[in-house]
Amino acid sequence: TQLLEQSPQFLSIQEGENLTVYCNSSSVFSSLQWYRQEPGEGPVLLVTVVTGGEVKKLKRLTFQFGDARKDSSLHITAAQPGDTGLYLCAGPTSGTYKYIFGTGTRLKVLA
């Protein structure tokens, strides 16, 4: 069974600090996605990474896919209160279009 584990589970930081969230698996994924979910809403896609070693940037957010395609990280530079939310990684199980999700990282950025 393919699993995605995220760390840390909770993170509370001050505005302006940097942080990294990790998504790890013992299985290879053909792609990984990162979603952000705000209270009362469904998750919204931030990025999809496909190639091992790939790095994608979205303003202050940097996403990296591990060389072996078993892990991914999300780095936020100079966090802002608007970054507060639940961050979820997700990926398709091998040979299917069935997406599984990680356990999530709940981020709170204090002003």
Added chain:
Amino acid sequence: DADVTQTPRNRITKTGKRIMLECSQTKGHDRMYWYRQDPGLGLRLIYYSFDVKDINKGEISDGYSVSRQAQAKFSLSLESAIPNQTALYFCATSDWGLAENTGELFFGEGSRLTVL
């Protein structure tokens, strides 16, 4: 109007009752999913469907059933609700993506179910 609409948004029911959560989408996607969200557990897949004639079990299908009435409609039923089915339920659709297995999931706003 939202692209993926779930009804009801909130429901309180009693143990043993039958409950149906409905989902409709205007995105024209073939693939639809039902997920359950519990604190600390992320989202877990209950059922998924890749077209009207295709229904598949996910990680936690026991106690649930689904019906794909049309391309745009996918409903989730709890035949006899129990308290540990109290959770936030999400319907999602996805496109095929530019490359294999890169489709984006589009979620509804969720249906919060409480079973007493």
